Amino acid sequence: MEELKENLKTAIIEALNLEDVNVADINDNEPLFGDGLGLDSIDALELIVLLEKNYGVKIENPEDGREVFQSINTIAAYIEKNKK
Amino acid sequence: MKLQIQAHSIITPASAQANGELVLSNDRKHPFNLFGKELYRYLSIQYPKFFKMDELCQLAFLGTELLTTHIENWNGDKVAIVLGNRSASLSSDKRHYQSIADRDNYFPSPAVFVYTLPNIMLGEMCIRYKITGENTCFMMDRMDAVFLYTYVRQLFEEEQYHYCITGFVNYSDDAYVGELYLVSSQKNTNAPLSRGFDKNFNQIIF
Numbered sequence: 001m002e003e004l005k006e007n008l009k010t011a012i013i014e015a016l017n018l019e020d021v022n023v024a025d026i027n028d029n030e031p032l033f034g035d036g037l038g039l040d041s042i043d044a045l046e047l048i049v050l051l052e053k054n055y056g057v058k059i060e061n062p063e064d065g066r067e068v069f070q071s072i073n074t075i076a077a078y079i080e081k082n083k084k
Numbered sequence: 085m086k087l088q089i090q091a092h093s094i095i096t097p098a099s100a101q102a103n104g105e106l107v108l109s110n111d112r113k114h115p116f117n118l119f120g121k122e123l124y125r126y127l128s129i130q131y132p133k134f135f136k137m138d139e140l141c142q143l144a145f146l147g148t149e150l151l152t153t154h155i156e157n158w159n160g161d162k163v164a165i166v167l168g169n170r171s172a173s174l175s176s177d178k179r180h181y182q183s184i185a186d187r188d189n190y191f192p193s194p195a196v197f198v199y200t201l202p203n204i205m206l207g208e209m210c211i212r213y214k215i216t217g218e219n220t221c222f223m224m225d226r227m228d229a230v231f232l233y234t235y236v237r238q239l240f241e242e243e244q245y246h247y248c249i250t251g252f253v254n255y256s257d258d259a260y261v262g263e264l265y266l267v268s269s270q271k272n273t274n275a276p277l278s279r280g281f282d283k284n285f286n287q288i289i290f
Contacts (some may be wrong), residue, residue: 010253015195016195017135017136017195018132018135019121019132019135019199038132042172042194042195042198045194045195046193046194046195049090049193049194051190051192052191053191075197
């Protein structure tokens with residue numbers, strides 16, 4: 001799980017062009033949207049693509065993204081639960 | 085109505101200049117994605133969204149940063165943007181196409197797709213500077229100063245704008261230029277430039 005989280009952070013930084021952010025800057029429980037990393041709605045769509053492309057995990061209903069994308073922990077848990 | 089150019093910026097593969105003075109030289113001949121970041125950091129800008137923009141938007145963003153340092157009484161309601169552009173968002177269009185060309189590896193990027201319109205460049209400028217005046221981008225082969233002058237002048241005469249950002253911002257995979265002018269109907273004692281705005285406004289010799 002720890003390795004998955006590290007890989008996830010690296011992939012997010014690259015996919016979302018978080019130029020001034022390092023893996024160590026992202027706390028596993030930190031909110032990704034709003035006060036946390038300050039991601040926006042386009043980033044949310046990009047995260048949906050990233051999960052499918054890198055982990056083969058689909059989010060069929062974008063509404064579910066709100067819950068899944070709360071933090072690195074929630075994304076990692078969703079990947080673990082849904083990967084094939 | 086007397087219109088004045090109050091500031092000017094130009095970014096090319098060779099350098100970034102503001103009001104005839106060198107701001108940053110691209111001596112190492114970096115491609116724009118590196119030179120643009122170098123200029124962003126040199127200007128000490130704090131705007132993380134910059135890194136998400138495509139090159140066309142970054143070019144316009146940086147050019148506007150260089151242009152607006154000395155502005156007094158900035159009110160976005162009173163500012164318009166009238167630009168020219170040749171290649172539209174072709175570079176991002178191609179990037180998007182590449183992401184959808186392979187049906188077996190079909191992962192279109194929303195962050196790329198969102199930039200497949202040159203008007204997004206205007207939007208990014210408006211968001212940064214809270215500009216709510218008219219903004220438009222015309223397609224033209226190269227900077228058509230007569231057209232831009234005529235349009236901008238009419239805009240000032242019909243609307244109560246204080247400022248208009250005009251010029252030519254073009255990015256393609258092998259060349260780029262961002263040449264912007266800040267035109268004003270207002271007196272500004274801090275303006276670094278003050279010269280008449282006419283049909284030859286782009287022929288500035290410093």
